[in-house]
Amino acid sequence: MAFRAGVITFPGSNCDRDMAVALEAVSGQPALRIWHGDADLPAGLDLIALPGGFSYGDYLRSGAMAAMSPIMRAVVAAAERGVPVLGVCNGFQVLTEARLLPGALMRNAGQRFICRTVALTVENTNSLFTSGFTPGESLRIPVAHHDGNFFADNDTLDRLEGEGLIAFRYAEACNGSARDIAGVLSANGRVLGMMPHPERAIEPAAVSELGGADGRRLFENILAALASA
Amino acid sequence: MKVRVLVRLKPGVLDPQGRAVHHALDGLGFAGVSDVRVGRLIELEVADDTDPATLTEMCEKLLANTVIENFTIETPGSAEGGR
Numbered sequence: 664m665a666f667r668a669g670v671i672t673f674p675g676s677n678c679d680r681d682m683a684v685a686l687e688a689v690s691g692q693p694a695l696r697i698w699h700g701d702a703d704l705p706a707g708l709d710l711i712a713l714p715g716g717f718s719y720g721d722y723l724r725s726g727a728m729a730a731m732s733p734i735m736r737a738v739v740a741a742a743e744r745g746v747p748v749l750g751v752c753n754g755f756q757v758l759t760e761a762r763l764l765p766g767a768l769m770r771n772a773g774q775r776f777i778c779r780t781v782a783l784t785v786e787n788t789n790s791l792f793t794s795g796f797t798p799g800e801s802l803r804i805p806v807a808h809h810d811g812n813f814f815a816d817n818d819t820l821d822r823l824e825g826e827g828l829i830a831f832r833y834a835e836a837c838n839g840s841a842r843d844i845a846g847v848l849s850a851n852g853r854v855l856g857m858m859p860h861p862e863r864a865i866e867p868a869a870v871s872e873l874g875g876a877d878g879r880r881l882f883e884n885i886l887a888a889l890a891s892a
Numbered sequence: 893m894k895v896r897v898l899v900r901l902k903p904g905v906l907d908p909q910g911r912a913v914h915h916a917l918d919g920l921g922f923a924g925v926s927d928v929r930v931g932r933l934i935e936l937e938v939a940d941d942t943d944p945a946t947l948t949e950m951c952e953k954l955l956a957n958t959v960i961e962n963f964t965i966e967t968p969g970s971a972e973g974g975r
Binding site: 723724727731759760765766767769770771772773774812814815816839 | 906955
């Protein structure tokens, strides 16, 4: 199946290549690379990926400057048309700053940068990102962040829970996130933001060295969902 | 005119940086500090006739994240301004 994914690069992105490699490994097709200063997205994208990193040096707030960049106006418009958007780590921060996802990512409660593989619990299995998982399943995916402490007011958290929009939780407290939230979906389920890095867990042959292969399944879910849509 | 925007975490939002600074003050032997909150001061130089509503819009769109932060705007004419 034809699969046209675009990876945005902001100044300071550092997981953009990893994201493109992961998308190419799973789909067998080249991922388009898109610069933050572009005003328009390539036509016909099946997925837009916002990678991890430290866009604009985390100036003002993580993701705040990137959210105002020219390409993000196009990303917001595309998301409103239903184009799937995946934001990982800094990409998640950008999506909250752009108001495509609720809440905010604050400094980790323990103040420390956290870089290790964590266990996640799958909460939602209805979205195009998560439909191949089983409810309550445990995934092992690496995190690497300083600002991953998800915050939203209680009404918002209750709404996210009630509408099944929490995609993943940390199996154990990780960074102080409200209700251990590691990933959230937009109301239509087509925008996913998550702090853990699925693109760093795509190599089955090197499970211990390279973070495992559970992240690969997230990309496979996307392809399968788009193929059957 | 010079405009000062003070951005602060909302009351009730945990401030890990403030807590760390508080801990450091304790470590330096400063007694009697009961709480520390870390915020951000942004100074803008803008045209004298800038509409207050425009300043508010700047804060809401970029300078503060209203999910977690409050802001106050000090202009030379405002009660807190000019200092």
